Amino acid sequence: MKIAVCAKEVPDTTAEKRIDPDTGRLDRESGDKMLNEFDKYAVEQAIRLKEAGAAEEVVLVSMGPAKATDSLRQGLAMGADGLLLVSDDGLAGSDYLGTARALAKALEDVGAELVLFGAESTDGRGGVMAAAVGELMQRVWVTSANTLAVEGGNATVDRQTDEGVDTVTFALPAVVSVTKAINEPRYPSLKGIMGAKKKPQEVKGAGDLGIEGAGEAGAGTKVLGIETPPPRETGVKVKDEGDGAQQILDFLIEKKIL
Amino acid sequence: MPGILVVAEHRNGKYRRVSLEVLSKARELAGPLGGSLSAVVTGSGVADAAAELGAYGAETVYVADDAALGNGLAAPHVDVIAPLIEQQSPSAVLIGATAMGKDLAAALAVRLGVGLNADATDLSADGGALMASKPIFGGQNIVQCGWSGDLALALVRPNSFPAEQSGGSASVETLPVSISERAGAVAVTASKPTDEGVISLEEASIIVSGGRGLGAPEHFAVVEALAAELGAAVGASRAAVDAGWYPHPHQVGQTGKTVSPNLYIACGISGAIQHKVGMQTSDVIIAVNKDEEAPIFGFSDFGVVGDLFEVVPQLQQLVAERKAG
Ligand SMILES: Cc1cc2nc3c(=O)[nH]c(=O)nc-3n(C[C@H](O)[C@H](O)[C@H](O)COP(=O)(O)OP(=O)(O)OC[C@H]3O[C@@H](n4cnc5c(N)ncnc54)[C@H](O)[C@@H]3O)c2cc1C
Ligand SMILES: Nc1ncnc2c1ncn2[C@@H]1O[C@H](COP(=O)(O)O)[C@@H](O)[C@H]1O
Numbered sequence: 001m002k003i004a005v006c007a008k009e010v011p012d013t014t015a016e017k018r019i020d021p022d023t024g025r026l027d028r029e030s031g032d033k034m035l036n037e038f039d040k041y042a043v044e045q046a047i048r049l050k051e052a053g054a055a056e057e058v059v060l061v062s063m064g065p066a067k068a069t070d071s072l073r074q075g076l077a078m079g080a081d082g083l084l085l086v087s088d089d090g091l092a093g094s095d096y097l098g099t100a101r102a103l104a105k106a107l108e109d110v111g112a113e114l115v116l117f118g119a120e121s122t123d124g125r126g127g128v129m130a131a132a133v134g135e136l137m138q139r140v141w142v143t144s145a146n147t148l149a150v151e152g153g154n155a156t157v158d159r160q161t162d163e164g165v166d167t168v169t170f171a172l173p174a175v176v177s178v179t180k181a182i183n184e185p186r187y188p189s190l191k192g193i194m195g196a197k198k199k200p201q202e203v204k205g206a207g208d209l210g211i212e213g214a215g216e217a218g219a220g221t222k223v224l225g226i227e228t229p230p231p232r233e234t235g236v237k238v239k240d241e242g243d244g245a246q247q248i249l250d251f252l253i254e255k256k257i258l
Numbered sequence: 259m260p261g262i263l264v265v266a267e268h269r270n271g272k273y274r275r276v277s278l279e280v281l282s283k284a285r286e287l288a289g290p291l292g293g294s295l296s297a298v299v300t301g302s303g304v305a306d307a308a309a310e311l312g313a314y315g316a317e318t319v320y321v322a323d324d325a326a327l328g329n330g331l332a333a334p335h336v337d338v339i340a341p342l343i344e345q346q347s348p349s350a351v352l353i354g355a356t357a358m359g360k361d362l363a364a365a366l367a368v369r370l371g372v373g374l375n376a377d378a379t380d381l382s383a384d385g386g387a388l389m390a391s392k393p394i395f396g397g398q399n400i401v402q403c404g405w406s407g408d409l410a411l412a413l414v415r416p417n418s419f420p421a422e423q424s425g426g427s428a429s430v431e432t433l434p435v436s437i438s439e440r441a442g443a444v445a446v447t448a449s450k451p452t453d454e455g456v457i458s459l460e461e462a463s464i465i466v467s468g469g470r471g472l473g474a475p476e477h478f479a480v481v482e483a484l485a486a487e488l489g490a491a492v493g494a495s496r497a498a499v500d501a502g503w504y505p506h507p508h509q510v511g512q513t514g515k516t517v518s519p520n521l522y523i524a525c526g527i528s529g530a531i532q533h534k535v536g537m538q539t540s541d542v543i544i545a546v547n548k549d550e551e552a553p554i555f556g557f558s559d560f561g562v563v564g565d566l567f568e569v570v571p572q573l574q575q576l577v578a579e580r581k582a583g
Binding site: 038095096097100101122125127128129130131134136138139141142143144156159160161162163164165167169171179180213219220221222223227231233234237238239240244245246247249251252255257258 | 270332336356357361371373375384400401405447448449451458505509520521546561564572580
């Protein structure tokens with residue numbers, strides 16, 4: 001069995017993120033980049049399934065600028081076997097709809113029985129891609145997996161809902177997104193880092209994969225404007241002299257919260 | 259029929275508050291956007307609750323009540339709601355950004371081929387078209403978003419609007435339920451509900467959060483006690499979650515949840531950028547930290563430099579006394 005993991009390059013979480021005022025898009029060229037933190041859990045789970053003998057191959061699938069391979073290589077260093085990056089100038093400006101369409105086509109090309117997603121991207125923050133791609137691929141999709149076991153073509157997942165945790169079972173092929181509770185992602189070993197460069201790293205364009213309805217032209221949403229609100233101001237700071245709690249209470253009463 | 263359709267979520271015997279918030283806001287938008295306001299509720303055991311949405315402004319409530327819609331999975335609901343949207347062709351479909359709501363919106367967007375704006379914190383009618391405002395990078399920027407097609411699909415963050423009754427009444431229409439084999443192919447074999455009384459982080463109007471300053475998992479009791487007194491949800495920093503002191507669904511921040519409560523009380527949290535981006539859109543922020551240089555004070559409305567083990571229990575006591583009158 002083959003597992004595909006959708007993983008994304010995002011701006012470094014500590015970096016100043018920049019919006020290009022002309023296009024209203026995130027400036028993806030400048031500044032430090034990293035592998036989306038949430039996606040490491042999906043990569044780790046795929047590698048664990050492979051180590052447990054439930055899968056033979058783990059492929060990373062991503063859409064992004066050509067240089068995104070730099071960040072994605074971290075997933076290879078952790079133990080994924082190869083990557084497919086969808087990169088094309090015509091895909092710039094894709095919204096969720098376009099990204100889902102592009103990833104679905106790329107995933108059809110890869111042909112993995114199990115597709116894993118991170119819970120969210122730290123820049124997009126939609127947490128919508130697994131359901132969107134699963135639906136487009138007309139597959140069973142299950143989100144927010146706290147656990148994921150695979151045996152004999154069937155998967156069992158404990159999924160986090162707003163109300164609690166449900167255990168669900170379903171037959172593969174399927175698309176699953178995982179939460180942070182699922183595992184503790186490993187740090188790549190030196191050997192892993194050295195070996196990563198030599199692993200297969202394919203880059204394909206929109207035409208190669210027959211992607212349609214993505215990029216700026218296919219976007220269902222548009223940016224009308226961007227505001228930069230003034231940063232939060234520093235408020236009152238007092239030293240506790242035994243009446244700190246009382247002062248908080250007074251403040252809450254003044255603010256009509258209590 | 260142009261108009262707004264609100265997808266209302268009903269679980270465990272009541273509506274999610276965010277659904278009522280969205281409906282209340284939609285009432286205000288329906289006029290300027292031109293058209294009527296309707297709602298759809300799908301689930302198991304929801305039929306009797308359908309008419310309640312009239313009080314929040316829905317003129318028509320579409321209801322689908324079926325055991326197959328009660329397993330917490332979104333896919334079966336998509337099979338019921340997508341045909342309704344196609345048939346009614348509203349100009350806007352609004353959904354509360356709960357876990358279920360996100361799954362629903364994602365699947366509806368691709369099935370209908372329409373743009374989705376997620377995480378809206380404000381909605382307005384701009385010359386007859388819907389516009390959504392969404393904060394990015396934890397509120398560093400606010401982006402105004404529109405749609406390129408005829409249908410505006412948006413996920414709305416909880417706590418963005420007040421839920422207010424208007425005292426109307428709705429006509430109720432029953433929807434056919436036909437669920438695809440694929441959507442029915444996932445079986446729920448066990449269900450473990452969260453403890454009664456635990457308030458969800460995203461929907462809470464008050465959050466009391468604990469960080470590494472608590473020093474040990476059992477010390478979360480201090481935070482929980484204040485939260486209980488305030489009717490608040492409990493949050494945690496990543497440091498506290500990674501140390502195994504508190505479960506991950508409670509994490510606030512870049513790799514946790516983004517929250518905008520009316521009041522956020524940070525106890526023993528330094529205020530790292532990754533924490534800040536998850537909570538800085540809160541209306542009022544209060545911090546208790548023994549380090550007067552802690553970054554959290556830089557964006558708190560009221561900060562107390564002191565030992566949380568003194569201040570927090572005292573605050574709990576004071577709140578209790580005030581409540582007792
Ligand atoms: C990719 C990435 C993603 C991240 N995502 C998140 C995220 O989603 N959420 C998040 O929170 N963090 C996140 N972080 C981690 C973040 O950088 C900080 O490490 C973390 O927020 C620190 O948590 P803390 O404030 O509880 O701990 P610390 O920074 O250790 O702060 C503890 C504070 O407690 C105070 N204190 C100690 N004892 C007491 C006492 N008795 N009374 C009062 N005050 C006391 C100390 O003065 C100190 O300021 C992320 C980091 C990375 C790299
Ligand atoms: N451009 C992309 N390339 C590959 N995977 C992506 C991309 N965008 C999102 N994803 C995946 O979808 C998940 C959720 O992203 P989002 O819906 O943007 O929050 C991420 O954790 C990734 O697994």
